[in-house]
Structure formats: structure tokens, C-alpha cells
Amino acid sequence: MKIKHIIPLVCLLSGTTACKKFLDTKPLDVLAPANYYTTEDHLRYGLAGVYDILGKAPLYAYTMTVKLATEADEGYYMRATQINGPQLYNFTSSDPEILNLWTTLYQGISRANALLENVNKPVMDETVRGHIKGEALFLRAYYYFLLVSNFGDVPLILNTVSSVLGNDVARSPAAEVYEQITKDMKEAEQLVQTASQAAIGGRISKSAVRGILARVYLYWAGYPLMNTAKYKDARDWAKKVIDDAESAHRLNPSFSQVFVNYAQDKYDMKESIWEVEFSAKGNTRELGQIGSWIGITSTNAAIGTAYGFIGVTDRLYRSYEPGDIRRDRAIANFSYTATGTKTFHAATVPGYNRTVGKWRREEELVNPKPNQSTPQNLALLRYSDVLLMFAEADNEVNGAPSQAAIDAVNMVRRRGWSTGIKTITVLSGGSGYTSAPTVTFNGGNGSGAAATATVAGGQVTAIVLNPDAVTGTAMGEGYTTAPTITITGGGGSGATAAATIYTTADADIPALDKAGFLKLIQAERSRELCFEGMRKYDLIRWNIFVPTLKEVASEFTADAPANLKYGALSFNNVQSRNELFPIPITELGLNKLLVQNPGW
Known part of the structure; x- marks a missing residue:
């Protein structure tokens, strides 16, 4: 890292308000740690600055989930006009997304280094000091983990940069980086x-x-x-x-409730152990694109406007077995109309034209809903x-x-897994039906199942579960035995049907x-x-990265609708060099000891 990437220390660590107070009396171009970290509050401000990196655009606000193809064989960038960028495995070492990721991670490391070097300065409770130190150690290690995962060997910098001279740093072997990551994390585990x-x-x-x-x-x-x-x-x-x-x-x-909680700022640390927090409250607004750039496309302000940049591969859609209700929460089985109503996809429609359904803007509680941005948290x-x-x-x-x-x-x-209705078999069609009769489910210790009958020639010919936005069909839940099906109305009589149920076993x-x-x-x-x-x-x-994505390319070419075959582009583009990002060309120019990754 070159010194030009290090912003003034106090601004970097203390947040806007503290920065303004400091700048009232100190020049902008001075690194002055001796004048900071003198109180417990200073350490807390500094730690907030280290955490702040997680919610930046190059990380989890959107880039890591939308622009860096981290979904691999699960999804594709759903824009026919986009032909280059990391999301399509068609880019160079000068790509701004790659540079922003690199510099933002090192910015987080720099903030952590400055805090760790000064953590012992204030007079304060030692247990609290340990918490702050542990969290800073862990975050520094986590940022290095993201670097080594994405770039391989990287410069290992564990002290603040204090001079413009002597800042060429060679890449440390990945194994050494992992050693430092685990060392820091183990120490952090004892403190937090x-x-x-x-x-x-x-x-x-x-x-x-x-x-x-x-x-x-x-x-x-x-x-x-x-x-x-x-x-x-x-x-x-x-x-x-x-x-x-x-x-x-x-x-x-409830698998679905996990993601409702992220939309509604509810914590469930039994399940969600660590998450990036976004908010739209008061003066602490920090919004991301979770549920918007990765979510269900919407132009309706009441639902919440959303781009829905990531489409779903049919491979992922087909990987779910019957009875696995995660599928229709993870992959939306509907789209929104302009008025905000849901149009359900037919079960036979391939997964290619579906979008990501885990994070849904309609579940947010903040009103009015920010345009294209959301307060939804993201699980790490x-x-x-x-x-x-x-x-x-x-x-x-x-x-x-x-x-x-x-x-x-x-x-x-x-x-x-479902504990709802698995199948409905019409045993007798009855006679005399002039309209669809009402279907009800009784007993079985469960609830929530809903179905519609089809009539032809005066008989009930089929009974089909109604569409449901969370579980795919309104199969209900909690059934321990098959419920009784009652068919009433419709002008006829005599129709009977029987159900079977799923069990968690x-x-x-x-x-x-x-x-x-x-x-x-x-x-x-x-x-x-x-x-x-x-x-x-x-x-x-x-x-199995490259061969898996090549298989998806073939599937797209063979199976995707004509208007979505462009989705094969990224999978056709992928090469072994894409197992790592290139070292940004800007960094190669600044740090003469850096060497480029193979293939770039």
C-alpha cells in the first residue's frame, strides 16, 4: 500500500462529527495519533470506523453480492446489454470494482492497525479494552481473509504507514497470510x-x-x-x-423468518451469528442494495423499488427436491406487476427467468421506502x-x-422441509358440478392448506394447491396425519379426494x-x-470452479428461453485465471515489489 491510500488518521477513524471537531484546530494533512485515542470514546469511535468498511459499496452494500459473481453456478447477471465486468468474467486489471475492493479492504486494515497500536493509551476498564482490541483484531484478520480469498498472495501490513518513503511491500505467500489471520482470530476469541x-x-x-x-x-x-x-x-x-x-x-x-428478520431489523443470534447491519433510522442511515440489486424486481414504491440484477440458474432451481420449501423462498416463484400484485410462475417454467427471493422489500417496515436502497441486513x-x-x-x-x-x-x-400436503388425488369426480366447488382440509393437526378444484363435464377432475409466495404452494404445515378433504358447493355432489403429507423424516x-x-x-x-x-x-x-461453470454454460445454451440465452456469456467467459482477481494495475504502478497473478 502507498501512503496516498491512507486518508488522515482521525477522519479515517472517528466518524464525521469527531472529524469536524478535530479539524477545527488541526490541519488536514497531519497524521496525529498522539492527539487521539486518549479516551475510551476515542477507541469506540475508532472501532466503529473499522466496522464501517463492511457496509461500504465495494464490500457488502452490493459489490460482493452483485458485481463479483460470487453466486457462481447459482445465478447470472440478468442484463442483456451488459457484456463486461467482473460479474461476467470479462474485465482487466484496471477494472474499478477490483481496485475499490482492494483499496477498501486495505483501508479497513489500516484503521484496525492504528487502533491496535493505540488501544492501551486510555485509562479505562480492562475488560472493555479487551473487547475493543479483540473486535479490531478479528476485523483486520477478516479483511485479510477476503484479500487472500480473492487475490491470493497479498502484502501483509500490520503497522500503520507513517511515511511516504519505503512503502513498497512484496506479496506474502498465502500460507503466511492464513497464519496471521488465524493468529489474530484466536487471540480475538479470547477477548470478545x-x-x-x-x-x-x-x-x-x-x-x-x-x-x-x-x-x-x-x-x-x-x-x-x-x-x-x-x-x-x-x-x-x-x-x-x-x-x-x-x-x-x-x-x-422457519427458514423464511430468517430473512424476514433481516428486513425488519430483528435479531436472532441463535441462528444469525454475524451480519452486516444497514439502517434507515434517524441520523444513522446507512443503506445497501440487499433486496434491491439482489432481490425481486419491482417498480412499485409501496412494495419498494428494486432492480433485481441477479437471475437464477435452472441448475439451482432443479437441485431442490419435492418437499424442500427453501426453494420458493430462495428463488421467487412470482414477479410483481407495476401495481404491486404478484404474478405467479408456472411450476414448469425453468428457473432462468426467476430472481432471488430471500430478501424482499415488501417485508421492510420503514416507510416511505428509500428508492432502490434498503435497510436490510446481510448474514455473514x-x-x-x-x-x-x-x-x-x-x-x-x-x-x-x-x-x-x-x-x-x-x-x-x-x-x-415441509410438513404440509404432498399430493391430492381425486377419488371420485361426482356429478352435476356447474362451477368449482370449495375445498377444505380438516384434521391432521395441521393448518394452512388451500386448494382449488377444476370442473369439466360436471365432474371434479383435479384439485390443485393454491400458489403461495413463500412455500411455492399453500401446502400448509404441521400435519402429522393426512387431513380429510371436504368438497362442497358448486351445484354438484359426490366428489371425494384424499391427501398425503410430507414429514420431516x-x-x-x-x-x-x-x-x-x-x-x-x-x-x-x-x-x-x-x-x-x-x-x-x-x-x-x-x-471444481471452471468445469462446473462450463456445465452451466452448456445448460444455458440448450435449455434457456431464447430471450435469456445471453446468460451463458459469463459462464462461457470463465477461465482458470478467474479463480483469483488480478492485482489492480494502479497498485502495480505504486508498489514496485508487487507482481501480477497468473493469466492477467
Whole structure:
């Protein structure tokens, strides 16, 4: 990093108000740490500046979820006129999105370094000082984790830059960067609060540190470093989260509610362990594009206007099994009209013309809704991810899935499984029907099922569940036995029908060997965590990135509607060089010790 990338220290760390107060008496071009960090409040302001990086545009406001193709085989950039950019694997080392990512991450590291160098200055409660230090250490390590994941070997800078001279820094090998990341995170884990003490998902807790450590070790164990001994570390850190009796993490009973909570500023740290916080309240407005740039397209202000830049691949849509109600929450089974009503897609329509449904503007509580921007939070670590990481690492360590690993996967799948109506069979069509009769479901200990009958020739010929925006069809939930179907009205009589139901036991996985279990995990992570910014990196660490995306290109060419075949472009463009981003050309010019990544 060159000194020109370091903005004045106090402005960088203390926020706008504190900056104005300082600049009333100090010049703009002076780095003056001796005049700052003298109180506990200064440290808190400084820590807020380190956190602030997460919500910046080059990171999670939109770039990481929309512009960097992190959805990999799950989605595509749904704009026919766009032919270049990282989202299409067609760009150069001068691309501004890549430069912004690099410089913003190093800006966060610089802020953390300055805080850590001065954390012992104020007279204050030592426990609180430890919390601040731990959070800063973790965030510095996390920013390095994003750098090494995206760029490979990177300069490892652990002190503030104080001079314009001598700032050429060579790239440290990725293994050394991982060593520093895990060193910092382990120290942080001893200092930060527990999840129950932190109380809000936006703050680093022991559970967040442990879960991200599991992710770091999984990346280190996989391609390209292939340090397979690290699978044990990944398993052990995930297990610490699972075994934490005080924090008592668990899955939210409703997969859909997880994302409603992000829209409505509700915390559920049992499931959502760490998240990036956005807000539209008072003077603390910091908005992102979650639910807008990645979400369901809308031109209706009451629903909330949204671009919906990311379309869904049919591969992802087809990967969900019957009974898996996660599909129609993750992938919207409807589109909005200009008036805000829902037009449902036919079940036979391929996934290509659907958009991401996890984050929905209609669920936001803030009114009036900001145009194209949202206050919706974004998960960086959910408990379901921890369970799946544990299962994957445990399988690698043991050479076969243990019962604990199987149970972890089944827990995730069962949470996303229906307990509603599976099938409806017309037993007798009756006679004399002049209009569709009313269909009701009674008993079975469940509720919520709704269906419509079709009449032809005076008989009931079919009964079909009504469309539902969350679970696909209004199959209801909670049924332990098949309910009785009653058919009334319509001018006729004698029609009868019978139902079958789904059970959560249907979700349980079959017996598998090591390879089969890994293949299931690879699919299950996509079904559970799609569009949450991890798929590209998962495919890379499994060393199946390029061949997987080439398969999607072929599927697009063969199966996509004619007006959406342009979606194959990004998958056709991808090359092995896209496993890493290029070092920005600007940085190569500033730092003479940097060398470019292969293929760029």
C-alpha cells in the first residue's frame, strides 16, 4: 500500500462529527495519533470506523453480492446489454470494482492497525479494552481473509504507514497470510464477548470468531493450498459453536423468518451469528442494495423499488427436491406487476427467468421506502453454515461421515422441509358440478392448506394447491396425519379426494460414503446458502470452479428461453485465471515489489 491510500488518521477513524471537531484546530494533512485515542470514546469511535468498511459499496452494500459473481453456478447477471465486468468474467486489471475492493479492504486494515497500536493509551476498564482490541483484531484478520480469498498472495501490513518513503511491500505467500489471520482470530476469541453478551448480530462475538475460523480453515485445507491437516481445525472450531451451551445456537424453526428478520431489523443470534447491519433510522442511515440489486424486481414504491440484477440458474432451481420449501423462498416463484400484485410462475417454467427471493422489500417496515436502497441486513455467518462446515470437515477427517456429521446435515434439511400436503388425488369426480366447488382440509393437526378444484363435464377432475409466495404452494404445515378433504358447493355432489403429507423424516439423507457425502454437502450448501456470497469460493476450494461453470454454460445454451440465452456469456467467459482477481494495475504502478497473478 502507498501512503496516498491512507486518508488522515482521525477522519479515517472517528466518524464525521469527531472529524469536524478535530479539524477545527488541526490541519488536514497531519497524521496525529498522539492527539487521539486518549479516551475510551476515542477507541469506540475508532472501532466503529473499522466496522464501517463492511457496509461500504465495494464490500457488502452490493459489490460482493452483485458485481463479483460470487453466486457462481447459482445465478447470472440478468442484463442483456451488459457484456463486461467482473460479474461476467470479462474485465482487466484496471477494472474499478477490483481496485475499490482492494483499496477498501486495505483501508479497513489500516484503521484496525492504528487502533491496535493505540488501544492501551486510555485509562479505562480492562475488560472493555479487551473487547475493543479483540473486535479490531478479528476485523483486520477478516479483511485479510477476503484479500487472500480473492487475490491470493497479498502484502501483509500490520503497522500503520507513517511515511511516504519505503512503502513498497512484496506479496506474502498465502500460507503466511492464513497464519496471521488465524493468529489474530484466536487471540480475538479470547477477548470478545459471548454471543449472548454481544446481543446483536452486527457485533463480533466468540461464536462469530469461532465460526469464521472454521471457514478460514476450510479454505486453507482446500484448493489451491491443499493443507488438508486444517480440516481438523475447521471441524474443531465449528464444534465449539455447536457445543456452546451458554449461547445455545439453534436453527430458527422457519427458514423464511430468517430473512424476514433481516428486513425488519430483528435479531436472532441463535441462528444469525454475524451480519452486516444497514439502517434507515434517524441520523444513522446507512443503506445497501440487499433486496434491491439482489432481490425481486419491482417498480412499485409501496412494495419498494428494486432492480433485481441477479437471475437464477435452472441448475439451482432443479437441485431442490419435492418437499424442500427453501426453494420458493430462495428463488421467487412470482414477479410483481407495476401495481404491486404478484404474478405467479408456472411450476414448469425453468428457473432462468426467476430472481432471488430471500430478501424482499415488501417485508421492510420503514416507510416511505428509500428508492432502490434498503435497510436490510446481510448474514455473514448463520448457524446452518456452521453445521454444514462441521459435517464437511468431519467427513474429511474421518474418511466417512460420522453420525454427528449426518445429524448436522439432517438438522439443516429438516428445518427446510415441509410438513404440509404432498399430493391430492381425486377419488371420485361426482356429478352435476356447474362451477368449482370449495375445498377444505380438516384434521391432521395441521393448518394452512388451500386448494382449488377444476370442473369439466360436471365432474371434479383435479384439485390443485393454491400458489403461495413463500412455500411455492399453500401446502400448509404441521400435519402429522393426512387431513380429510371436504368438497362442497358448486351445484354438484359426490366428489371425494384424499391427501398425503410430507414429514420431516423425508428430509433425512441416505447412507453415503465419503465421496457421496461430500457431493451432497456441495449441493446442500447451495440450497441453504445460495446468494449469500460464498458459492464461488466453495467451488474454488473444491477445485471444481471452471468445469462446473462450463456445465452451466452448456445448460444455458440448450435449455434457456431464447430471450435469456445471453446468460451463458459469463459462464462461457470463465477461465482458470478467474479463480483469483488480478492485482489492480494502479497498485502495480505504486508498489514496485508487487507482481501480477497468473493469466492477467
